[in-house]
Amino acid sequence: MTDTTKLLDVQHVTVEFHTGGLLSGTRLLAVNDVSFALDSRRPEIFTLAGESGSGKTTLARLLLHDLEPTRGQVLFEGRDLRTIKGRRDQMAFMKKVQPVFQNPFETFSPLRRVEEYLFDTARNFRGVRRRRDAAPIVDEALRQVGLSLEEISRRYPHELSGGQIQRISVARALIPQPRLILADEPVSMVDASLRMSIVNLFRKLRDEQQVSVVYITHDLATAYYISDRIAIMLRGRIVEIGPVEAVLDRPLHPYTQLLKESVPKPRPQERGVWTRHIDLGTMEVKEYGRVGCKFAGRCPHVMDICRRADPPDVAVEGRTVKCFLYTEDTAQEASAPAQPVKTGIP
Ligand SMILES: Nc1ncnc2c1ncn2[C@@H]1O[C@H](COP(=O)(O)OP(=O)(O)OP(=O)(O)O)[C@@H](O)[C@H]1O
Secondary structure: OOOOOEEEEEEEEEEEEEEOOOOOOEEEEEEEEEEEEEEOOOOOEEEEEOOOOOOHHHHHHHHOOOOOOOEEEEEEOOEEHHHOOHHHHHHHHHHHEEEEOOOHHHHOOOOOOHHHHHHHHHHHHHOOOOHHHHHHHHHHHHHHOOOOHHHHOOOOHHHOOHHHHHHHHHHHHHOOOOOEEEEEOOOOOOOHHHHHHHHHHHHHHHHHHOOEEEEEEOOHHHHHHHOOEEEEEEOOEEEEEEEHHHHHHOOOOHHHHHHHHOOOOEOOOOOOOEOOOOOOHHHHHHHHOOOOOOOOOOOOOOOHHHHOOOOOEEEEOOEEEEOHHHOHHHHOOOOOOOOOOOOOOO
8 A cells, every 4th residue: 555654765775786897897785775764744854964975876866766776665655666657757756856966057058048947847847838927937936045037037057156056956946846855965066155045945945835855965064954864874874864963963873973073163263164074985995895884994893793794773862873882782892882972063
């Protein structure tokens, strides 16, 4: 029977990529047995966070039906996305699930006025044919992001700021009146001073339009500010998931603790300047191939079992953590208790 209480239901999805030659190639589980669900009765902002190469974009592609899982299934409004066949079916799905991508300048051709994209979207998804019928729809979507059709009229992408053009991307995503927006690193290319104004739009959409948002980011500061729940990804797996305050105020997985520690801190004497991120990217390939916990090579609390077996999901302190430190039979083996890192998110 269809479960109508779930807007999105991700059930044990795995995506396997093969790289290299047929015989010498390697197998990489970019997404590895991931599950989570969004409630259809209560819109929320759900963040998928993790460093580069943790599988966030691959997961986003699954949710947008741009890729099919090797194993497991993704259901939207109770329907398995694999049953979507043909263009009409795909368009009906896209009307409900809209993406916002990282680089707005890639979304819009430099040779085309940006309003044309919005008019196209109104024609494709709102059943209007004439420009004058589409205009109020386009204007309304722009007003929701603090702009208007008059303001952007006749402009090309290079005549708009990065912040303005990303707002226009959000406006475009709103035209079909979706139930879910999937925003993949929507502010990473936007000037730091404008980031909050963009992510605040997602809060407004949740509260005023009942739109749910899957927010994909490596930026824990904005995630903390806007999310209801957060899932921390590491090498294809969700290692900690729960309400954002629980997870980021008191992270329990040693990887979440490290990630939080690497959040840039503002230098009070230089307003707006942030210290550098710790670069964790070089560990990527090695960690994907690791048996047992993917974090074992970097974990200050590593135990023998972590290198031998996959950690289980443990429910603890209002969230779920994939870590042997919190299983009853292995907790006493730990070299030190998992102390949350105190620095980072305000
Ligand atoms: N089509 C593909 N073929 C082979 N490997 C892939 C493919 N797409 C992604 N990968 C690999 O899967 C892993 C996860 O990549 P993914 O882009 O999903 O991570 P991410 O968390 O979104 O990283 P980033 O923030 O850098 O985009 C990486 O090791 C990547 O190289």
